[in-house]
Amino acid sequence: MRYFIDVILPIPLQKLFTYQITEAEAEFLKPGIRVAVPFGKTKIYTGLVFRIHNQAPTAYDAKEIHQILDDIPIVNQTQIELWQWISSYYMCTLGDVMRAALPSAFILESETVITKSNVEAIDESILKDDEFLIYEALHHQSSLKIHDISSILDKKNVLPVIKRLIEKEAITVEEEVYEKYKPKLVRYVKLHANFSSEHALQSLLEKLNRAPKQRDVVMTLFSISATTKKPVKVKDLTTESGASSQIVKSLIDKGVLEEYFIQTDRVQYEGEDNEASKQLNEHQEIALKEVQTSFETNNVTLLHGVTSSGKTEIYVKLIEEVLNSGKQVLYLLPEIALTTQLVTRLQNYFGEQVAIFHSKYSVHERVEVWNNVLSSSAKAKIVLGARSSIFLPFNNLGLIIVDEEHEQSFKQFDPAPRYHARDTAVVIAAMHKAKVLLGSATPSLESYFNAKQGKYGFVELMHRHNNVLMPDIELVDIKDKHKRKRMTGHFSDRLIEEITEVLEEGKQVILFQNRRGFSPIVECNTCGHSPQCPNCDVSLTYHQYRSQLRCHYCGYVAAMPQSCEACGSTDLDTKGFGTEQIEEEVKQLFPKANVARMDLDTTRGKYGYEKIITALEQQEIDILVGTQMLTKGLDFRNVKLVGIMNADNMLNFPDFRAHERSFQLMVQVSGRAGRTDERGKVLIQTYNPFHNILQQVSTNSYVEMFKEQMDDRYNFKYPPIYKQIKITLKHKDYNRTETASIWFAKSLRQFFGDAVLGPEAPPVARIRNQYHKNILVKIPKKQSLAKTKEAIIKINNSFSSIKDFRSVKVILNVDNF
Ligand code: ADP
Ligand code: ZN
Ligand code: ZN
Numbered sequence: 001m002r003y004f005i006d007v008i009l010p011i012p013l014q015k016l017f018t019y020q021i022t023e024a025e026a027e028f029l030k031p032g033i034r035v036a037v038p039f040g041k042t043k044i045y046t047g048l049v050f051r052i053h054n055q056a057p058t059a060y061d062a063k064e065i066h067q068i069l070d071d072i073p074i075v076n077q078t079q080i081e082l083w084q085w086i087s088s089y090y091m092c093t094l095g096d097v098m099r100a101a102l103p104s105a106f107i108l109e110s111e112t113v114i115t116k117s118n119v120e121a122i123d124e125s126i127l128k129d130d131e132f133l134i135y136e137a138l139h140h141q142s143s144l145k146i147h148d149i150s151s152i153l154d155k156k157n158v159l160p161v162i163k164r165l166i167e168k169e170a171i172t173v174e175e176e177v178y179e180k181y182k183p184k185l186v187r188y189v190k191l192h193a194n195f196s197s198e199h200a201l202q203s204l205l206e207k208l209n210r211a212p213k214q215r216d217v218v219m220t221l222f223s224i225s226a227t228t229k230k231p232v233k234v235k236d237l238t239t240e241s242g243a244s245s246q247i248v249k250s251l252i253d254k255g256v257l258e259e260y261f262i263q264t265d266r267v268q269y270e271g272e273d274n275e276a277s278k279q280l281n282e283h284q285e286i287a288l289k290e291v292q293t294s295f296e297t298n299n300v301t302l303l304h305g306v307t308s309s310g311k312t313e314i315y316v317k318l319i320e321e322v323l324n325s326g327k328q329v330l331y332l333l334p335e336i337a338l339t340t341q342l343v344t345r346l347q348n349y350f351g352e353q354v355a356i357f358h359s360k361y362s363v364h365e366r367v368e369v370w371n372n373v374l375s376s377s378a379k380a381k382i383v384l385g386a387r388s389s390i391f392l393p394f395n396n397l398g399l400i401i402v403d404e405e406h407e408q409s410f411k412q413f414d415p416a417p418r419y420h421a422r423d424t425a426v427v428i429a430a431m432h433k434a435k436v437l438l439g440s441a442t443p444s445l446e447s448y449f450n451a452k453q454g455k456y457g458f459v460e461l462m463h464r465h466n467n468v469l470m471p472d473i474e475l476v477d478i479k480d481k482h483k484r485k486r487m488t489g490h491f492s493d494r495l496i497e498e499i500t501e502v503l504e505e506g507k508q509v510i511l512f513q514n515r516r517g518f519s520p521i522v523e524c525n526t527c528g529h530s531p532q533c534p535n536c537d538v539s540l541t542y543h544q545y546r547s548q549l550r551c552h553y554c555g556y557v558a559a560m561p562q563s564c565e566a567c568g569s570t571d572l573d574t575k576g577f578g579t580e581q582i583e584e585e586v587k588q589l590f591p592k593a594n595v596a597r598m599d600l601d602t603t604r605g606k607y608g609y610e611k612i613i614t615a616l617e618q619q620e621i622d623i624l625v626g627t628q629m630l631t632k633g634l635d636f637r638n639v640k641l642v643g644i645m646n647a648d649n650m651l652n653f654p655d656f657r658a659h660e661r662s663f664q665l666m667v668q669v670s671g672r673a674g675r676t677d678e679r680g681k682v683l684i685q686t687y688n689p690f691h692n693i694l695q696q697v698s699t700n701s702y703v704e705m706f707k708e709q710m711d712d713r714y715n716f717k718y719p720p721i722y723k724q725i726k727i728t729l730k731h732k733d734y735n736r737t738e739t740a741s742i743w744f745a746k747s748l749r750q751f752f753g754d755a756v757l758g759p760e761a762p763p764v765a766r767i768r769n770q771y772h773k774n775i776l777v778k779i780p781k782k783q784s785l786a787k788t789k790e791a792i793i794k795i796n797n798s799f800s801s802i803k804d805f806r807s808v809k810v811i812l813n814v815d816n817f
Helices: 023-028 077-089 094-101 129-140 146-153 159-167 198-208 212-228 234-241 245-254 282-297 311-324 335-339 341-353 363-374 387-391 421-432 445-452 478-483 493-504 579-589 608-617 658-670 692-698 702-715 734-755 785-800
Strands: 003-008 017-021 034-039 043-053 109-116 143-145 171-178 185-191 257-263 300-305 328-332 354-357 382-385 397-403 435-440 457-461 472-477 508-512 521-524 541-543 548-550 557-559 572-575 595-598 623-626 639-644 681-686 722-731 756-760 770-780 809-814
Touching (some): 003 023, 003 034, 077 094, 129 146, 129 171, 146 159, 159 171, 212 234, 212 245, 245 257, 311 341, 387 421, 472 478, 493 579, 639 658, 681 692, 734 770, 734 785, 785 809
Parallel strands (some): 300 435, 328 397
Antiparallel strands (some): 003 017, 003 043, 034 043, 722 770, 756 770
């Protein structure tokens, strides 16, 4: 009998690959174990065992595997089922899912290793200088890697040298698989075994009388181990004794102390004891009961709770309950909200049981969380994470909370799998028989619709904690203000008055502008030319701080020109405005205030965001100018005024969700005002104060907004009434993109008729030198989604068999955002 395995490889292959294994291997292997396998002529990949069987592949001879990498599965059966669901629902390969799901440290890489050739000795005179350096190095070291060679030669591109050396038979090259993840080791010390007897110890201490510092260290070691009864870290020893690490080292060298290493978890919680959860207020109490009752009959429940109603406290009660039953909890948040206050809040309640899974963490930290979840460790009972944490190896999940469920960042845009973490969470929960709570002050139309249809349970919490009033929202007509000359830069007289008053009271202000940079367009007053990105069809944004023009799509940067590149005129003007310009104006208007800015440009790096949040909390900032980053679940006690600089560009954004999003964004930023005792104030500047969305924001009328937007979605056949799949074609040649997309759309129309829209160029039709065309397929609820996808896949297969189209990239985006 012959044995085979089907393996998922972390590359976008349509099919799984089959390898041959021995009987012993077949007995050992299980789905979810990693194996190193050869692929193509020279490559080695990490694959994941999917299935073990006895059928030889018919199309090719199965190769043997290189080695088995795990003792036990690192991916469990539920996860493999989930991967299959994602791959079929979101129309991508299992390899795509594997790449997204596993921390990159789990996907071994093949790396080239260079060794001396077997040829006895070569004529060294044929070697050029750089070649000789490498050849000689190999006499001292048995093997070198590419980066070693780079550092020996002090240059990046060493491949030509390696190639020449191979040709001259001086070296050989082999591929080696290595494990990238190395657990961090912590250094510990103990007294050397030689001194374990009373007698030996006595004479040691006598000897050390002449070296008081060393004696101190030894005595401290005793006292630490006596009190903690645990291994002693070198770090603790030096801190406690006040001795330098040099002294510890000399004791080790002398053989008095012995050092050893223990693998440790990088992500550690170093907090006080846990705090008791808060007593719920009467409204929260009712809402909690309703959620619990709803869970008796619904797997998914939507909690619509206004900003500052204390949704988190309800989550905490539910989490306590699930933990008591011994199950795991997944708490999903938008990426950006993760870096802040909520983490501390949950750690205060649940201490070490909280694990955080975050893209700003290193791969090592992520591997540790993975392993803790896999082993159901007490350190990962609650995982607080962004969208990719749905891939963690839970085995006993009781509850998933999706906080800020309306956030679009839950949908992965690029690369595949283009999954929605909220929707995927619902599927995972069903696999675990767990419950899902979706929470938001501004639910997505999708979730609210599902709740209204009875598909989800529904609970409302309409009172702010402490009965603080909802903020008072005022719309400021800036068209009128301009006419009457009541504007200073981008500030209306009303906004200036309110800021002045709030600053006098010692309270803080948040100003919201959803564009970063100084201004999005530079324009020549003489000829009308404005500088464009050479790689994309967009105007470059002016960043005054560095005097640069930047493309926000591809990252292109150029110095701000002194004169127009078209006509040479020096009369250049800027149009539109971003956060940088607001920051500058506000500094001029309020020279005594401390002003800070929070946008992508000021929050790069691991703690960039936290620093600004902390400064605001500690009231080192009077006025904070920022983009939508400001909206994400922040809780500031002292912010009394929120100013929205311009509501119109959000409302006019060309997307069928623009109105829904504008409503969510404005209500969320407004919710940052007056969260404690005093009523907050919000000023929204607009050219169009009678816009329905603005009226609905100012009266906090979610339901009205929902009804009106749903009418549009019915009329124009948009989600959530219809499902949709967006197909994007990309190519560097405009004409080819055009012909290819016309072909694709025509084929789709043969199946779906009028339900196909496009091809259409998106608002930015060229990005990174690739032309884009979009085609939209609208799918009525009664039409089979599976059949629809089958048809699309069929068309896509015929498409890629056409020679001219092979180089055109096709992106399938199910439930696109
Ligand atoms: P939401 O997420 O609904 O906007 P939060 O959960 O952040 O609201 O709560 C708003 C503020 O009110 C927080 O500072 C929170 O600590 C406080 N709070 C909410 N409920 C209670 C309660 N029952 N007891 C004490 N403080 C509460
Ligand atoms: Zn010009
Ligand atoms: Zn660009």
